[in-house]
Amino acid sequence: MMRLNKYIAQAGLASRRKADEFTANGNVKINGLVVKELGYDVKDGDVVEVNGRRIDYAAQKPVYIMLNKPLGYITSSNDEKGRPTVQDLVKDIDARLFSVGRLDYNTSGMLLMTNDGDMAYKLTHPKHHIYKTYRARVSGILSNEKIARLKNGVDIGGFVTSKANVKVIKQAERSTIVEIQIYEGKNRQVRKMFAAVGNKVQELERTAIGELHLGRLMLGHYRKLTPKEIEYLKNS
Template sequence: MGALVRLDKYLADMGAGTRSEVKEYIRKGRITVGGKVVKQPDLKLDISQAEVYFDSRCIEYEALEYYMLNKPAGVVSATTDKHCKTVVELIETGKNKDLFPVGRLDKDTEGLLLITNDGDLAHRLLSPKKHVPKTYYAHIKGKVDEEDVIVFHSGIKLEDDFTTLPARLVIKKAGEVSEVEVTIYEGKFHQVKRMFEAVGKEVLYLKRLSMGDLVLDENLILGGYRKLTEEELNRLKG
């Protein structure tokens, strides 16, 4: 037997409406459980077995959800914002109203972002003690050379007296605008941009490719998302 949840909470948790709205739907006979109309909002359901329909739409209960998002520029890494669209608003198929982004990407940064409502997993991935690697692809104004590789590997002291852990810098193309991949092990505010500023260069474009064992699906268009596979989730939780 699975966990028991009130019918009104079950529906509200799965995004069918607010608690007061779903109570009204229930009273109007729009909800069936096991093929029978139910009008008791406080009916306790076994979430592992319940067959719940709202009108003709099946409402399956998912306590935890995990989405990989290819974040586009111009969208903020937040749950709500008065002025800009948020990454959570891009997850149109999300059932839970308590989804949030795991960590932040700057508004103008693209790439991998995990959206979930699993607070325990988020805490493990973001904990400073875990040193979860994050890899970015970047366009850099200025020629990146081997000296920069050495400096990044040695750790860079930023202006707030914070010194980064050794970072891995790989030069893909050197020139007036260089193309690089950089892996860092913290998640400080604007960290990659600040690290390149510290060596006299400027980040023109930034895209996150991976976070821990989670790698951006190259088939996801900007703004696209999908649920994590069981294998991806197991690796993250491993």
């Protein structure tokens, strides 16, 4: 037996959280009957349908890729404003991929994508402290006092961030290039952290997630993760 949300996630249809939404909204049928029980256990022989489509997690081949997201793309699967999405960059992959975490419209860099909803759920769960590394260009001077505040946590509007790793790469008269590592994933968190200490982010790129590094992957291109990288993520 397997919990329903996990079954849907492993079929590559959605994350566990989204699978629960489908169930609660009456979009899931088991053996032809609508099931709204979030804790339902799928048994051998059960026929599972989501939005009228039969799914089978066992038939789904897992795909794991790293994308170097350019500016001007959103990580949602579609956009009501008609903006380009990261799905446009992976159209040649014969699988329904969704993003592990987010990068905002004006942020470039590493984005992991997969059809393994179970892994995506695991990697984005708050209990897993996987550091994300960003390189930012911010306005003005980043003083030692500001660095200390960023390292110890700052209030970004009703939420105090956890401790971060901060390293100044280059200090110029009007701007600073800095590397920052955080494990939380609040919306626009890095930008809000620098704004909290008085330095506006001018450019932002994610260069690593845990031990996975962007390296020389070209902007707008993707590559499949190696077996070693996949194993690292599964054991993180």
